[in-house]
Amino acid sequence: MKLVSxxxxxxxxxxVREALSxxxxxxxxxxxxxGFGRQKGHTELYRGAEYVVDFLPKVKxxxxxxxxxxxxxxxxxxxxxxxxxxxxxxxxxxxxxxxxRIRTGESGxxxx
Numbered sequence: 596m597k598l599v600s601x602x603x604x605x606x607x608x609x610x611v612r613e614a615l616s617x618x619x620x621x622x623x624x625x626x627x628x629x630g631f632g633r634q635k636g637h638t639e640l641y642r643g644a645e646y647v648v649d650f651l652p653k654v655k656x657x658x659x660x661x662x663x664x665x666x667x668x669x670x671x672x673x674x675x676x677x678x679x680x681x682x683x684x685x686x687x688x689x690x691x692x693x694x695x696r697i698r699t700g701e702s703g704x705x706x707x
Contacts, residue, residue: 596691596704599668601656602628603676603684608654614671615658622707624657633681653684659694661704 603611608625615623629650660668669686677683696706 596694596707597660597662597665598689598691599658599660599665599672600687600689601672601676601684602630602653603656603672604678604682605652605654607676607678608656610675611656611672614675615668618664618667618671620658620660620664620668620671622659626655626657628653628655632685651682659691659707661707 601611605627612623612625630653631649631651656672658668665688669688672686693702694704694706695702699706
């Protein structure tokens with residue numbers, strides 16, 4: 596099993612969710628996060644004062660999946676979240692040792 600985490604632009608969330616749903620992914624966790632990479636923030640003007648926004652709003656999507664679906668999930672996220680501009684985000688794939696469904700006590704792939 597794998598845990599796929601993707602940090603993307605917030606306005607791409609609905610498109611990514613639909614793309615994951617289309618390939619049969621049922622469970623997704625979404626968190627609003629802030630961060631920066633090569634963008635390094637930007638300068639904004641508010642009430643005549645200029646200030647630097649260091650951390651940009653992003654959305655983190657986490658999906659626990661079986662090993663055979665990793666490539667499909669990466670491709671769905673990559674194609675859907677891509678705008679071709681800096682700040683599109685990153686995808687991280689990590690091994691997942693164990694999953695347990697709290698309600699039923701099921702574990703492993705059955706809990707996904």
